[in-house]
Amino acid sequence: MTNQYSPKIPSCTWNRPIGLGWDKPYTVRYASNLDDGPWHGAPLGGFGAGCIGRSSRGDFNLWHIDGGEHIFKNVPACQFSVFESNGTSTQAYALSTQAPEDGSLKAWQWYPDSKGAGEQGTRGEINSINQQQTGEYHALYPRSWFVYENVFQTQLTCEQFSPVWAGNYQETSYPVAVFHWNAHNPTNAPITLGIMFTWENMVGWFTNALKSPQVRVRDDGSPVYEYQPRWGESQGNYNQIVENPEYFGCLLGRVNSDKPLEEGDGTWCIATLKHPGVEVFHHTRWNSIGTGEDIWQTFAENGSLPNYQDTTPAAENTQLAAAIAIRFTLQPGETLEIPFVLAWDLPITEFAAGINYYRRYTDFFGKDGSHAWTIASTALQQYQTWRSQIQSWQQPILDRKDLPSWFKMALFNELYDLTCGGTLWSAASKLDPIGQFAVLECLDYRWYESLDVRLYGSFALLMLFPELEKSVIRAFARAIPQGDDTPRIIGYYMTIKAESPLAVRKAPGATPHDLGAPNEHVWQKTNYTSYQDCNLWKDLGSDFVLQVYRDFLFTGGEDVEFLADCWDAVVKTLDYLKTFDLDGDGIPENSGAPDQTFDDWRLQGVSAYCGGLWLAALEAAIATSQILLNHNLGDRNDLEFQKSTYEAWLEQSRPIYQEKLWNGQYYRLDSESGSDVVMADQLCGQFYARLLGLPDIVPSDRALSALRTVYDACFLKFCDGKFGAANGVRPDGSPENPKATHPLEIWTGINFGLAAFLVQMGMKDEAFKLTQAVVQQIYDNGLQFRTPEAITATGTFRACTYLRPMAIWGIYLLID
Structure with missing residues (x-):
């Protein structure tokens, strides 16, 4: 026993009086979504x-x-x-x-x-006497x-x-x-x-x-x-x-x-x-x-x-x-x-x-x-x-004077999902010496490691547990060549009251959307979601290639065997994705169906989002092939052929992207819809290219112009910047379609990714303002430790315990 009483509690915790309830916590947007309360x-x-x-x-x-x-x-x-x-x-x-x-x-x-x-402050203080x-x-x-x-x-x-x-x-x-x-x-x-x-x-x-639960499609089109x-x-x-x-x-x-x-x-x-x-x-x-x-x-x-x-x-x-x-x-x-x-x-x-x-x-x-x-x-x-x-791990970050307390609080607390997200970590095997790892997309969409979501959401795993991160990407690499011709109904068509075409579960060469669900065989039986036909998605292949090269670079740039393990899958998925370039201009077109991570949002022709990811992925594939050539890993003739192929595709694609999408202020949503919407994540590809030290896919001055337009329209002019950035609004902050779903939602992880881009482009103050708005909505309104994919300006949320918000570690990576 001692005579000293000093339990040391860091000053930047999320805190709340014991047993104090919430006046108006966020509630679910759709009755079918999970809402356990705050x-x-x-x-x-x-x-x-x-x-x-x-x-x-x-x-x-x-x-x-x-x-x-x-x-x-x-x-x-x-x-x-x-x-x-x-x-x-x-x-x-x-x-x-x-x-x-x-x-x-x-x-x-x-x-x-x-x-x-x-009223509660971000750290949970009571302001009432x-x-x-x-x-x-x-x-x-x-x-x-x-x-x-x-x-x-x-x-x-x-x-x-x-x-x-x-x-x-x-x-x-x-x-x-x-x-x-x-x-x-x-x-x-x-x-x-x-x-x-x-x-x-x-x-x-x-x-x-x-032991063999029946799978059904619920009212939002998701399999459960x-x-x-x-x-x-x-x-x-x-x-x-x-x-x-x-x-x-x-x-x-x-x-x-x-x-x-x-x-x-x-x-x-x-x-x-x-x-x-x-x-x-x-x-x-x-x-x-x-x-x-x-x-x-x-x-x-x-x-x-x-x-x-x-x-x-x-x-x-x-x-x-x-x-x-x-x-x-x-x-x-x-x-x-x-x-x-x-x-x-x-x-x-x-x-x-x-x-x-x-x-x-x-x-x-x-x-x-x-x-x-x-x-x-x-x-x-x-x-x-x-x-x-x-x-010892946390203290260097907690001691930093340049990081606000609310940011340090959210940075660590958003890691809750690595424990709480239905997480799997298997025992070691000869093939996987530290086991296999996976986190659910969320509790409402109960399948693992959705690749489009982890494009931003995996920064935490990459920075803190890099070997687990590489194990996830290896699982995708193993899955890409595989096929599964089981026919399925697509849930999206049910939600729009249209007849669904039948789709195969997994086309060979297509990058799977996810690594499977807990009721089947995770890591082996992929593409569990049937809300959309993910074989048609135009972002997944690019997402995979970028994450392969990113994981190589950010884990020391020496694990060339990791690149070699993934290379065949890189080649297969880029070849597969190129088949959607129907007009031969070098860039795969979006089909008019929601065929990317914004899977309720129709894009037509060349899109800023998917097209930019394609350009960045080609650059990453070129860099990857050169590293393998330098280390004499793989067939030299094949590597040189693939490298020259990607260089030719890139040379053709880059001017097309500018020609079809740049409007003098920002990049159009797509080339064929005629929409004037400012998409918040329009330059994800440019963000990734610069993150990976690759050549810019768009001129820097245009990237800055587009980013400032996004900040102004999607954040400042959308509900006066109270909630965060909406996914897509007109330049004056108004909705193109007031009944739209995804464009008018604030996606927490996309906002954190956008903030990382702002930091990357020298707009750190703007990045913190945006991030703080989102963090306050989460931690002041009963969403702590169940951070959702999306919140709305009417106090509702969708898809709790979501993977993508761990993108807040991407902000820290860029600041650091």
Whole structure:
């Protein structure tokens, strides 16, 4: 014990009073979209290990334990509780302001929430003076804090984190959460404190009971399938005490059967450190859906538990939970720091029935599902080192005076998606020595690593975990030559009430849109989405080529084998894309159907967006071929032939792009629609060319003119710059079609990409103004830790927990 109380919380967290609600949070634009409401906090858990979420009201409510699946549900038995006595009075609270809605745990006393509405600032400050604050929640992913105020006499803080930091390919995969408690007695009398950690035995819950769920097309044209977890099915589950001289815990398991291990099978563990002067108590089998009196009676009375042990497995239609508690007395001025940990070992992710992958962390802890106690013990041994590693990674950015606090806050918190985005990270293999990795496009469009989205959204992965980034691109390279002639109906036609043509799932040579969905076979069965026929898209092939060359350059420019691995796919996809150049002018034309990332937006002829990406991709392919020639990798004649082919295509295409699209101020949307819309992302190709050190695809003065027009029309003149930049409006900021969808949406990730372009072109102040507008909309309106693809000026959103907003790291890359 020490006499110092100083939990260091960075000044640039997202923070909010504990339990304070939102007056008018954003709501979904379409009823079919997912809207869990604003109670989201920073997730806990390693990449691909499954994660849990705990909101600013203290409840554990997000369960992404089954790879790719989403459950949002408060589980009251999963809880921290605190007892406090100063010798004359006692009190005890479960530390969630959300009492169970099902009537369970009636014996428990629930923590009071902060009162007082008032407008929120970007960091969550209350500006109202009519308030009673019971504490504050802070988040700076992967760390978050609860600071409890005005209820206990003890100054009490709980810091939560998982061992996630840049460049770490081991601990970042661990299925573990650390809860580091700091208790300080500021009074002149002794205080006795008890901290209890309770947890539901959930072994077996997290798998789809429907092993071959039927896929249907919902009202927005997206394919969906039903997910029925085995929620509450606890028969055979049991809890037992585990301890050694240093640590004490409770292992939550299930009676072994003769069947092989399946998804959802394994163990959970809650544990704490043994400490001089600290008593440890336990209860291994209490009724989590009863009144809760079986553990609350003694805990509320004196901070203890009855030390009840019972390893009897649960019968059918019953549930059970475990509890451990510590009790200690703080003398005046004393401080105690003590950790609790939660670990889970559920080693298998199942896609379609029988298609199983082991998770990455099993490379370090084994594959039989029995190691939750070992993982917990490792955390108790190493948590201080882990926290130090996180601080060492974050601190140089946090110390920068040239970056606003709100930017640093959003920069780290947007990384939540690497944990929370249905993330997969498989065990190592000979072909993939650090495993395969994937993040969902979002929770509404539940397929992995959509290539058009990750053109901007993958900057974070590239900069922080470059080997994982290259593993994703290798998966696309393997998929490009493959074909799948399964016929499919295209969902878009249903939304416009037209008859759909049949389309093959995957044409050989076409770059797939995505790496598949959790109900099939991710990495092997690609192009899950059927909203559009992605074989016809005019941006995907270029996106792939640019990301190959980008990943080579930004991971040191020495991994020539990576370029060689991807080269055949580069050739195939560019050849495939060139077949859409129907008029022979050198540039593939858009067909008039939505055939690119803005997949509700019709482009006709040569388009600024897709045409520019094509030019930049040709430059990247030329540079790639030259590197392979320099290193004598591949057939020299073939490489020289391809290089000269791309040079000829580029020479033909470049003047056509200018001739058909430049209007003297900005680049037209396309060459055939006659639209005067200013498209926000019209020069994505130019941004990428300059990013990769390639020749400009448009003259610099024209790029600057177009960019200034975009900033003025799409941002300043669109709702006075309050929301961010709309995708496409007329030069005066008005809509071309007031009923249009994509043009009038503010796409969070596209805005961050546009801001990176502004920085690149010397317009840093404008970049920060644009970025701040979007960040404020997200973090002031209940969208934190579920950042959507799109927001609107009417306070609605679409497609939460989206991949593209991690493009904010592209801004940092350009500033840096």
